[in-house]
Structure formats: C-alpha cells, structure tokens
Amino acid sequence: MTLEHISETQLTRYSERSLDPQELLAVDRHLASCDLCHERLTRIPRGASSLFEANEEPFHLDYEQHLEPYVDGKVNEIDREIVDSHVALCSKCATDLNELLEFKRQQPVAAIAEPSSRRRQWFPQLPLPAWATAAAIAAVFGLSGAVFLWTRNPASETFQKVSPEAERQSSPAATNKTQLPTPSPVASEEPLLVVNDASCQFRLYKDGHLEAPQELPPDLKESVERALTTHRLGTSPALKGWSTGTINLRSGSVTQSTFAPLDPLGVVIETDRPTFRWRSLEGALHFIVTVFDAKLRQVASSGPVTRSEWTIPNALQRGVTYSWQITAVKDGEMIVSPKPPLPEARFRVLDQRTVNAMATLRLSVGTSHLSMGVFYWKHGLLADAEREFQALANANPDSSVVKELLANIRSLRRR
Numbered sequence: 001m002t003l004e005h006i007s008e009t010q011l012t013r014y015s016e017r018s019l020d021p022q023e024l025l026a027v028d029r030h031l032a033s034c035d036l037c038h039e040r041l042t043r044i045p046r047g048a049s050s051l052f053e054a055n056e057e058p059f060h061l062d063y064e065q066h067l068e069p070y071v072d073g074k075v076n077e078i079d080r081e082i083v084d085s086h087v088a089l090c091s092k093c094a095t096d097l098n099e100l101l102e103f104k105r106q107q108p109v110a111a112i113a114e115p116s117s118r119r120r121q122w123f124p125q126l127p128l129p130a131w132a133t134a135a136a137i138a139a140v141f142g143l144s145g146a147v148f149l150w151t152r153n154p155a156s157e158t159f160q161k162v163s164p165e166a167e168r169q170s171s172p173a174a175t176n177k178t179q180l181p182t183p184s185p186v187a188s189e190e191p192l193l194v195v196n197d198a199s200c201q202f203r204l205y206k207d208g209h210l211e212a213p214q215e216l217p218p219d220l221k222e223s224v225e226r227a228l229t230t231h232r233l234g235t236s237p238a239l240k241g242w243s244t245g246t247i248n249l250r251s252g253s254v255t256q257s258t259f260a261p262l263d264p265l266g267v268v269i270e271t272d273r274p275t276f277r278w279r280s281l282e283g284a285l286h287f288i289v290t291v292f293d294a295k296l297r298q299v300a301s302s303g304p305v306t307r308s309e310w311t312i313p314n315a316l317q318r319g320v321t322y323s324w325q326i327t328a329v330k331d332g333e334m335i336v337s338p339k340p341p342l343p344e345a346r347f348r349v350l351d352q353r354t355v356n357a358m359a360t361l362r363l364s365v366g367t368s369h370l371s372m373g374v375f376y377w378k379h380g381l382l383a384d385a386e387r388e389f390q391a392l393a394n395a396n397p398d399s400s401v402v403k404e405l406l407a408n409i410r411s412l413r414r415r
Contacts, residue, residue, distance in 0.1 A: 006030055006037050006296070015041060020241045021066075021082040022321040022348075026294040028085050061086055061093045065237050071100045076319075076353065193228055195402065196395045198367045204228045214365040224374050231404045236412065238268050238348075238380030259284075259328055259337050264347035267413075268380030270358075272315040272349050276324060280308040281335065284328040291324045293317070304329075319351035354379050369395070373409075382413045 006014075006027055013019050014027045031038050061067055061083060069075045070083045087094040191203035191211070200213035202224070210225045227233055259281035264274050276289050289302040289310050299322070302310040316322060323344040328335045338345055350358075358375065365371045373388030389406040396402045 005034065006040075008040075010296075011037065011041050020321065021061075021086060022294040024089075025082055025085050026296065029295065060090065060241075061096070062237065062240050063096075065240065067093075067097055067100055070097065071104055076351075193401060195228070195370060195392070195399065197370050197392065198395070200368070202228070202370055212371075214368060214371065216365065216371060217361070220361075220371065220375055220378070223378060224370060227374055227405060228401060231401050232408050233374070233377050233405060233412070234408075236268075236377055236380045236382065238378065239266070259326070259335065260342075261324065261326060261338060261345040263383075265345050266347070267382050268348045268350050270350050270355070270381060270384070272318055273312050274316070274347070274349075275309055275311040276302075276326075277309040278326045278337070281328040281330060284330045284335075286329055288327040288329075289324060290327065291316075291322055294321050316349050318349050318355070321346060321348045323347075348380065350379065350381070373405075377409065377412075382409065385409050386413060 010019070010023070010027055014024065014031075019027065031041060066075075066079065066083055070080065075083070083097070087097050189205060192206050193202075193204040195202040195204075197213070202213070203211040204225070205211070208225060208229060210221060210228070212221060212224070216224065258279050261276070261278045263277045276291075278287070278289075281287075286304040286306050287302075287308070287310075288304060289300075290298060291300040291312065293299045299316070300312050300314065302312075323346045325339075325345065326337050328337070358379075361372070361375060369388040369392040373385050373392060376382070376385035376388060386406070386409045389402070389409050393399075393402050393406045
C-alpha cells in the first residue's frame with residue numbers, strides 16, 4: 001500500500017535530524033509539496049524523538065564520505081543534494097562545510113584540512129582558526145627561507161638571482177620526485193606481520209609500511225594497512241548513520257513468533273535484482289513481499305508466494321535505499337513483519353560508480369582475498385566481505401590477526 005503522508009515517527013526523526021541521508025532527502029522532498037505534513041512538522045516539540053529512539057545519536061555528515069568530496073567537486077548529483085539538504089538543517093555540519101570551503105579559498109594550493117573539531121586537536125594552544133594557523137606557519141617558513149637566501153653569502157648585500165631551471169632542480173618537490181623515491185623496507189628487516197593471500201603475501205613492517213603484491217588504489221591500501229595494524233575494521237563507511245536493529249530482526253526476540261525478514265537486511269548489495277529471504281511462519285497459507293523506495297512509495301510486490309524467498313523480476317534503482325515487509329496470511333488473518341517496535345528492514349543497492357570501480361579492481365587484484373574483503377567492507381557489502389575473510393582465514397589458520405578481522409566482520413553482520 002502506498003503511503004500518502006509521512007508517519008509521526010519519521011516527522012519526529014526529521015525534526016531531530018536523526019534520519020539517514022536518503023530518508024532525509026525523501027522526507028524533505030515530500031514536505032516541500034505537502035502542506036498537511038509541513039503543518040504537522042511545526043507542531044512537533046523539540047526532543048520528541050526520545051520517545052521513539054532514546055539511544056540513537058543524531059546523524060552528521062562524514063568528513064571522508066560527504067564533506068571532502070563535496071568541497072573537491074567529486075560528488076554526484078544525489079550526494080550533492082544530500083549534503084545541501086542536510087546542512088540546511090544541521091548547524092554543526094554547516095559550520096564544518098563552511099570552514100572547509102573558506103580554507104580552500106584561502107589556500108588554493110594546499111590540501112583541504114578536516115573540520116575545525118578535528119583540526120584544533122593539532123594546535124590546542126592556539127585560539128586562531130585552523131586556516132589562519134596554516135597561513136601563519138606558511139608565512140614563517142617563507143620568511144625563514146628568505147633570511148637564509150639573504151645571509152648565505154656574507155660578502156653580498158643583495159640576492160643572487162636563481163634561474164628557473166636551477167630553482168626547479170633544487171626545489172624540495174623536484175628533489176622528492178626525482179631523487180628521493182619512497183623508501184622501501186630494508187631487505188634484512190623482518191616484517192612485523194606476514195599474511196598469505198592466494199599465491200602471494202602481504203608484509204607489514206614496524207613503521208606501518210605495507211608491502212603488497214599488487215598495486216592497490218591509495219585509499220584501499222591505506223584501509224588495508226589500518227586493518228592489519230589495528231586488527232579491526234569498525235563500522236563500514238557506507239553504513240555510517242544506519243540504525244538498523246538487525247540483530248533484533250534476525251532473532252525475532254520481540255515478536256510473538258519467529259516470523260521475520262532475514263536478507264537483505266542492514267547491508268549494501270551488488271545486484272539490483274535481489275532475492276528476499278525470511279524466516280517462515282508455520283501454518284501460513286502464503287506470503288506477500290512489498291518493497292518501498294526512499295520516498296516511501298511501493299515499487300514492487302511479489303503477490304502470493306508459498307516459499308520463504310522471492311527474487312524481484314525488475315531491476316531496482318542503484319544508489320537508493322529501500323525497505324521491505326512480508327505479509328503472512330494465516331487462518332484468514334494478515335500478519336506483517338517487521339512492525340513496531342522493530343525497525344524497518346532496509347538495504348541499499350550499490351551505486352553504479354562503485355560497481356564500475358569494483359569491476360576494475362577485480363581485473364587487477366581479484367584473486368586477493370584481503371584486498372577484495374576490505375573493499376567490500378568499505379562499501380557495505382558485508383556478506384561478500386565475510387566470504388573473502390573466511391577464505392583468508394583458511395589460508396592463514398595460525399594468524400590471530402586474520403581471525404580477529406573475520407570475527408569483526410561477522411559481528412558487524414549481526415548488528
């Protein structure tokens with residue numbers, strides 16, 4: 001059944017800015033065209049969301065996933081609209097975004113720094129903004145260089161003109177590029193950790209340097225290094241801000257029966273034609289699966305099915321978050337799962353840009369369980385990540401690090 005208006009719970013979470021970006025955008029669009037829901041929103045008191053989700057933290061934009069790509073102009077239209085809609089409601093994220101934009105204008109050549117809440121940790125004793133601190137440091141270094149050039153020839157009272165060619169050859173950038181390649185560990189140095197991966201090995205050294213058998217994208221190599229160094233992966237960047245309550249849905253501990261959705265649940269999936277699976281209800285005549293998009297509109301329905309799984313025949317839109325319900329017909333009664341107090345059964349279809357990047361990566365490092373496992377984890381493909389780390393654990397039965405990473409992935413899937 002198509003929902004014509006926004007529920008009271010969603011309006012409350014919208015007013016408290018605790019919806020994820022896709023839901024926030026969908027509700028925002030609905031409010032722009034629905035005077036009734038907009039009027040209902042104005043009547044909701046501040047802090048009302050504690051009646052529904054007392055322990056849920058408000059959603060804020062992530063620096064690496066949202067703010068930095070936005071400032072660098074590397075976001076697609078959907079992500080840009082998500083950021084624009086969120087900062088219009090969230091003063092904290094708006095402040096972080098404005099500081100990044102101002103810093104980029106002040107330092108067009110320098111790398112973009114992180115929001116003030118992170119940058120000020122570097123210079124806690126200085127009250128100046130981070131961009132002003134960076135500019136002051138640059139000025140100090142520039143003045144030091146000028147003094148050095150002035151005093152290096154005591155017999156001269158004027159600067160000696162340096163040719164552009166000589167300046168390029170003597171500049172730090174040229175030296176780093178042509179004369180000082182990134183040092184690799186000394187051959188005699190023993191690696192801190194060795195991971196067997198298919199027919200190759202990953203070696204991690206004490207200084208944090210990772211020796212990989214293949215050339216990995218810089219961001220992926222950094223994530224692999226961090227995983228091997230810390231022995232954990234943490235929440236997937238693609239799933240930050242999600243409060244799925246997956247463990248409650250899987251266990252069915254709150255419902256009067258074991259009837260509950262199983263998969264896809266609280267994850268990102270690669271296919272745009274997913275197979276929905278659920279824990280069956282004994283004695284049910286048949287089941288009906290209903291799929292809703294981020295705008296709360298029904299996009300697909302299975303019709304009556306007697307098995308406990310159903311594959312959607314038409315492709316879903318990539319990059320969109322969906323939710324789904326199962327209705328069981330038993331003894332003339334219609335039983336719906338999930339329903340309050342259980343959370344929605346949600347999933348997201350992988351966006352096309354990541355699909356293309358994944359295809360390219362599979363051609364170059366597809367045999368590496370470690371590389372592909374970390375990539376899948378980064379993009380919320382937790383089932384695929386678990387499969388790769390299980391294969392990695394089979395190849396490294398005595399590695400405590402690999403065992404911890406596998407256990408970490410499994411715990412993320414149970415959340």
